[in-house]
Amino acid sequence: MKRRRLLLLCIPIVVAAALAACGAPGGGDDDEGSATEETTGPATGTLVIGGTEAGYMDAVVEGFKESHPDIDVQYSTLGVNFEGGGIQTLLRSGSGPDVLLVNSGPGRVGLLSEAGLIRPLDDVYEEFHLDDVYEPWITDQIRAQGDGTIYEIVEGVGVYQVYYNKKIFEDAGIEPPQTWDDFLSNCTTLRDAGVLPIVAGVRDNFAGGWMLGQLLQSSAGTDTMADVIYNGGEFAQPDVLRGAEMLKALLDQGCIDGSAAAALDALQAKAAFIDGQGAMAFVAQELPGEAEKAGANRDDFGSFSMPSRDSSRPATPTAGLGYSWVMNADTENVPAAKAWMEWVASEDYLRLTAENGLVQVPARTIPDGVDIDESLANSAEARNDGAGFNPSVYLESGVVDAYYAAIQGLFTGQLSPQQAMEQIDAARR
Amino acid sequence: MRAAGSGPPRRRRVWGYVTPLLLLAPSLIFYGVFVLQPLVKSVELSFTDWDGAAPTLNYVGLDNYAQLIGDDRFLLALGRTVIWSALYIALAVGGGLLFAALITELRRGQALVRALAFLPHALALAVTGVIWAQLFHPNIGAINAGLEAMHLGGLAQAWLGEPLLALPSVAVSSGWHAYGFYMVIFLASMQTIDPQLYEAAAIDGAGGWHRFRHVTLPGLHNATTVVLTLATINSLKGFDAVWAMTGGGPAYATEIVAVYIWRVAFQVGELGLAAAASVILTIIVLAFTIGFNRNRDRRAV
Amino acid sequence: MRTASHRRHPALLVAVIVITGATLYPFAWVVFGAFKSQQEIFGSPLLLPQEWRWDNFATAWTTGNFGHYFANSMMVALAVTVLEVAVACPAGYAFAKTRLRNHAWVFYVYLFGLTLPVQAIIIPLFYQLQSYGLVNSRTGLSLVIVATAVPFAVFLMRSFFRDLPDAMVEAARIDGANEWKIFWRVMLPMATPGLLALAVFSFLGAWNEFLLALLLLTDDASRTLPLGLVRFQSEMTANYGALFAGIVLAMIPSVLVYVALQRSFIRGLSAGSVK
Structure with missing residues (x-):
């Protein structure tokens, strides 16, 4: 009886084999044949928009409805991210929105275009003359990423610097640093005064990416980093490796609490920084605005770019495309989706976002008469003086994962800088 | 056992299966369509390099299995799963048994205590994860704050940020969620133990531990088999709490096989590889269940 | 029925109360936290809220769907x-x-x-x-x-x-x-x-x-x-x-x-x- 039990367990497999003969995944249900889409014509019908939690979303959707009364707009917040795999699954399900806002870059948008999940937008760029509207470097970057094809309309840019709590700096008698040594000695002064020098939260990866990106930029400079990012230069080369060693030094000297950083996510770390629980944070342009929203005084926070290790190079911020609008490859209403893209690129759209809590540096040129938040304007200026790269945005998908894994390994002390950088290089091969 | 009787005529015998099979049919349809069919498909996919988009399947033989066996990340995930199961069983089953032994001695209030201890199990495991992520929070968490209030601030940790502590911390939350469940089973089983056995032990002058070891535990043999089987299966499937608390981090420290499968399948899109991992997980669960139950059956005789 | 040797031990009662309390504490902690301001959560995570404010529930209900x-x-x-x-x-x-x-x-x-x-x-x-x-x-x-x-x-x-x-x-x-x-x-x-x-x-x-x-x-x-x-x-x-x-x-x-x-x-x- 007992021996038979084992044999009998095979029976379900046989039963199901018969059942499975019918529905093969990917086999019967792909709708590649239905590609005869209407790409021109009047924009009517239904448009499903997938947005984010950004404060201005309701305003811009309302604005679109007003100017396009013939389109039945359905808006929903996706609340899914690439790191969780939600967007890919949503688009694969065939029930995703027509247009949606996602993280920019080859590791994100590139992942979708390679899988054929989003539609090329060259015709949109041409039809609405978007070359004239966007900063040239942005158009260049997205065209290069798609091997000459454009897949995204960039919504905003992130510009990363070191933000500091002016009061804590004052109490400790220190000034924003001019050199890496200044920076280190600031950290140790703060540490000895019982203040946490740097608040970090890398649990959800990307803030760790910002931080290491700034250190790599400080160590290697824009040209070397451009070579690493675009031409496959090695992360383990001495100049770049030194950036990872800088992170290790900060961890070893107690300037960052590595395991607390690994337990916190980016928003929690930011909240702790705004609450005054640490002196510095490697974050983006929205920090002063968010401090104000949280009831703190935005003028209590200053910013500086990480000093360069090479005195002949100026300190520069890092930057990267933030969010982009993409069009679902399966969309049945291309004209309406195009109308949305035209709206996204418009001056009115920018004005509405600026009035309703814009947090990123606009990718679009800022026309006279549109006022944007002071810290965003400053960041735009800093960026236009030349900026390095936020690697998370520019690395391919498998490599971004390795980059994040290397950062977590550094923060938790499981990887040496050498090992961490070599792992990223290994993922590229 | 079926009573021995005169065999009915052959036609009636066949006919007599119609009603039972009709009674069985609805469940078999659900089970066949949504469980067995995808299971077979999983096995098939595990021999392909399907990425979720390709219109046809490309068979690669045992490549995925070979890749998994040579992949440190997968092997570490397997190892972590074993540790995770051990922790889960120690906390949830051990805790449940201990608490059942305690409250079975209570004369009043037993039902109330039992109901309260079971309460966490009414929550979704994912909700439990969200709650415990806050309890373990390095800045606002009750655990660090509690340690500090007891002047043990030195023991305060970033529980979910330390690679060595993250998995045990998640196991604590799952233990909290589940121990009441196993306790109820143990308690019910304890109440079926003949009280005379306890009296005999008491006459022999046996202490509390002795009674537990020599009367209670043997009396719980069957319940223990059921509970250990259930708990192991549950822990090997474990996903919800880990996903809600750490997502597999920091730096893979809580990436058990269930999380590995999810990440490889739905974040990286290597569905064939993930399917192979899921087949391996299934074989392990199955082998354990059969082996463990056979062994227990034999020992019981 | 149980014999005299099964008399409740005070330690037993204490253990049961402590374990049950520890099981229930996370519920209480979350409920208290729901009534606190951000500053209070950072400042005194263990204690009862100073005042019972409902605005967190309003936020959660409206933004949380x-x-x-x-x-x-x-x-x-x-x-x-x-x-x-x-x-x-x-x-x-x-x-x-x-x-x-x-x-x-x-x-x-x-x-x-x-x-x-x-x-x-x-x-x-x-x-x-x-x-x-x-x-x-x-x-x-x-x-x-x-x-x-x-x-x-x-x-x-x-x-x-x-x-x-x-x-x-x-x-x-x-x-x-x-x-x-x-x-x-x-x-x-x-x-x-x-x-x-x-x-x-x-x-x-x-x-x-x-x-x-x-x-x-x-x-x-x-x-x-x-x-x-x-x-x-x-x-x-x-x-x-x-x-x-x-x-x-x-x-x-x-x-x-x-x-x-x-x-x-x-x-x-x-x-x-x-x-």
Whole structure:
């Protein structure tokens, strides 16, 4: 009886084999044949928009409805991210929105275009003359990423610097640093005064990416980093490796609490920084605005770019495309989706976002008469003086994962800088 | 056992299966369509390099299995799963048994205590994860704050940020969620133990531990088999709490096989590889269940 | 009855109280946190709130979409409960009281499902449901939950029916009742406690389901409560008061259902598993 039990367990497999003969995944249900889409014509019908939690979303959707009364707009917040795999699954399900806002870059948008999940937008760029509207470097970057094809309309840019709590700096008698040594000695002064020098939260990866990106930029400079990012230069080369060693030094000297950083996510770390629980944070342009929203005084926070290790190079911020609008490859209403893209690129759209809590540096040129938040304007200026790269945005998908894994390994002390950088290089091969 | 009787005529015998099979049919349809069919498909996919988009399947033989066996990340995930199961069983089953032994001695209030201890199990495991992520929070968490209030601030940790502590911390939350469940089973089983056995032990002058070891535990043999089987299966499937608390981090420290499968399948899109991992997980669960139950059956005789 | 040697030990009572208290403390802590301001959460995480402020609940309710998630969860859980009982009850009876019980191998097919990790089926399942148009659909999720719970439900119902005396079946048979009538008129009414236990199990199981919901529900409109809470956590991750309030909102329905039905739940568990 007992021996038979084992044999009998095979029976379900046989039963199901018969059942499975019918529905093969990917086999019967792909709708590649239905590609005869209407790409021109009047924009009517239904448009499903997938947005984010950004404060201005309701305003811009309302604005679109007003100017396009013939389109039945359905808006929903996706609340899914690439790191969780939600967007890919949503688009694969065939029930995703027509247009949606996602993280920019080859590791994100590139992942979708390679899988054929989003539609090329060259015709949109041409039809609405978007070359004239966007900063040239942005158009260049997205065209290069798609091997000459454009897949995204960039919504905003992130510009990363070191933000500091002016009061804590004052109490400790220190000034924003001019050199890496200044920076280190600031950290140790703060540490000895019982203040946490740097608040970090890398649990959800990307803030760790910002931080290491700034250190790599400080160590290697824009040209070397451009070579690493675009031409496959090695992360383990001495100049770049030194950036990872800088992170290790900060961890070893107690300037960052590595395991607390690994337990916190980016928003929690930011909240702790705004609450005054640490002196510095490697974050983006929205920090002063968010401090104000949280009831703190935005003028209590200053910013500086990480000093360069090479005195002949100026300190520069890092930057990267933030969010982009993409069009679902399966969309049945291309004209309406195009109308949305035209709206996204418009001056009115920018004005509405600026009035309703814009947090990123606009990718679009800022026309006279549109006022944007002071810290965003400053960041735009800093960026236009030349900026390095936020690697998370520019690395391919498998490599971004390795980059994040290397950062977590550094923060938790499981990887040496050498090992961490070599792992990223290994993922590229 | 079926009573021995005169065999009915052959036609009636066949006919007599119609009603039972009709009674069985609805469940078999659900089970066949949504469980067995995808299971077979999983096995098939595990021999392909399907990425979720390709219109046809490309068979690669045992490549995925070979890749998994040579992949440190997968092997570490397997190892972590074993540790995770051990922790889960120690906390949830051990805790449940201990608490059942305690409250079975209570004369009043037993039902109330039992109901309260079971309460966490009414929550979704994912909700439990969200709650415990806050309890373990390095800045606002009750655990660090509690340690500090007891002047043990030195023991305060970033529980979910330390690679060595993250998995045990998640196991604590799952233990909290589940121990009441196993306790109820143990308690019910304890109440079926003949009280005379306890009296005999008491006459022999046996202490509390002795009674537990020599009367209670043997009396719980069957319940223990059921509970250990259930708990192991549950822990090997474990996903919800880990996903809600750490997502597999920091730096893979809580990436058990269930999380590995999810990440490889739905974040990286290597569905064939993930399917192979899921087949391996299934074989392990199955082998354990059969082996463990056979062994227990034999020992019981 | 217990003898004098079983007299309660004070240490026993203390241990029981401490463990029960530790079990309940997380609930209390979350509820207190839900009434605190951000500054208070950072400053005094352990204590009672200084004043009981409700604005965290307002934030959680308006931005968290909990009413919507609640409705989704309720629909899924009710559908699963009804279907599960309808499907598992006849099967359990068939295995316990009809001539199928002499064919153990059929039952092993179901037992096999009891050990099967869901991970083994999720990948094809997603694409299968997509081809049926059942992704992002509460119907799709309900059907799948019913199917994955079939083995346990059948197992449970089989043990309930097995405890009912065979004599009743025989007597009915002699009275000329057919198999169907015996099941429907004679056995089913007697198995009511078992049915209730199964209903409670199914409801809570569906209410708390996470992995399948994560797999099959990717748009906000169809999300269930656990999924909604995890999403809410990732958005409110640093607005602790609102996060706590959201947790409380997500906990309330489970706790209420449990408190109302805990007797049949615990009885069902005790009866179903010890055998």
